Amino acid sequence: MLNKIKIFIVKKFDTLYYFYKYIGNKIFILLVFNFLYVLMDGFGLTMFIPLLQIADGNTNTEGANGRLIEYTSALFQFLHLPMNIITMLLLIMLLFSLKALFTYFTMAYQAVNLETFVKKIRVQNTLGLSSLKFSEFVSSDIGRLQNTLTGEANNVVNACRSYIETIKNAMVVFVYLGFAFFMDWKFSLLVVIGGVLSNLIYRFFYKHIENLSRENTKYAHEYSSLVIQSVNNFKYLKATQRNELFNCRMLSVLDLAIDNSIRGGKLLGLTTSIREPIMILVVCAVIGVQLLVFKSSLSAILIILVLFYRAMAYIMSLQISWNTYLASIGSMENMRDFEKYLIQHKEIDTGIINVEKIDEIQLSDLHLSYGDIQVIKGIDLKIVKNKSIAFIGETGSGKTTLVNIIAALLKVDQGAILVNSIPLNEISLQSYRSRIGYISQDTTIFNADIFDNVTFWAERTAENIEQFLNAIKLSSIDKFINGLPNGYNEVLGNNGLNLSGGQKQRISIARELYRDIDILIMDEATSALDSQTEKEIKDSIEYLQGKVTIISIAHRLSTVKNADVIYLLEEGRIVASGNFESLKQKSNYFKNLTVLQGM
């Protein structure tokens, strides 16, 4: 039984618990402020009854109003104050001034806490995303990631605001019920009946609003994904005039999203507009019951009706705030799922040993599958400090996968990886990766100037500038940069669209050379280069040879001609290895490749 109650509470209040996890006890302080504000409101308004009675000279202590006079005079006696019109007016003013004070505190405290809440969500998601496993990231929905990290966080905070508002409204109703109970139990019963009836009507809308909200979030993800794709593939879409077709796709999702929002808006309009007629209906019914069934006089029930009207108004506000909360429920569910997803697929850094330098990496019998497809099938090799190795092989032979394993982005299913004779899983991934430079197939350019792109926003001290100049010289991009109107202060907007493929790659190389690294991984680093630039890069790599360990994947053979060992991969296996000349002897495939590339 106890367990059942516990499950019930957790289930019913799991949303409150979710907000509590972020806001902590402050959420209860907020609710207490709200309660005080509500209390002052109810108290202040109720005080009008004895005031009117005193003004009227009617101090009859019979019935509900009489009881209230009794309690109020007891209060005045306790305060050692005379009970007259002036003191009553002062008390009412004091109560409403306190209400104003609590209103301010509630709103200010809420603003501070909700902003902190949104910040916490954003920080947690950003950190969660950077700790997401690479293998999970590559198959994730980019639109969902982007939308959840940006717009959805605000929706969740709005949901929290509506949730608190709902609790506040529930408190008001509760307080009014309390006052009503003291004054007239019939009155409190009528309030309850009014509330239940209006709830029955509103329940009908709740399900629709919830579903619309879920769909809204889904469309927002889809739209976000299409926007990202249109930005990333801008050049292709423009050059091929496919942007019209793609825009149609975006528009169709946008239309669905807008349709959905309009339906939501109409429903909200409907629930808001029927609020008053329902209230008036219930109030009229209550007047009818009081006058015709209980035979009360209108003057006797007038003030009760004022209280009743107010209580009903808050019951309606409760429905509206709950509706508004439900309108964000899709975002709430999405955020909670996303948080679980980030935790479930968090990369666990089990290693505790920090590597200061990577001297040697030994791979033994590595195997890796993507689902049922085996991509790496028993790889053995040794990477020795300051040597250069290169992987070549047909497309899909597993070169990038193997390099990603070496960069500790992917975990193998079987086999051992030893770094300086220590198992990789005992080494802190952070320390390992900070020793690695990676130049991927799709070069990485940030929306910043060249200096920041290369140095990763380092301070512009004389020492850093010198290191920067050295890096751009080594990657043969110095002449290009010096020729720009703003030199290295030139901003590279839009993922470097204003740069050539070769220039982007050389900036990427400079970025890695600027860092203090032991291993430089180059995934097809020379694929986008013209012959002149290719030669320059080849010279840079040759310059780097013997200074850092180079692991490259190349389709052009010129850059790997001087590699210490070239590994030829075929369907996830190393089928031949050796230096350029010896591999020519060992492999016909390689020999043909050299002929094709005129080497």
Ligand SMILES: Nc1ncnc2c1ncn2[C@@H]1O[C@H](COP(=O)(O)OP(=O)(O)OP(=O)(O)O)[C@@H](O)[C@H]1O
């Ligand atoms: N995340 C993934 N999920 C499923 N299969 C994948 C994934 N990444 C790669 N593959 C598959 O694994 C195989 C090896 O891919 P990989 O990218 O390592 O090849 P590659 O030799 O680098 O090819 P290329 O020269 O074309 O870049 C391919 O058949 C590819 O389709």
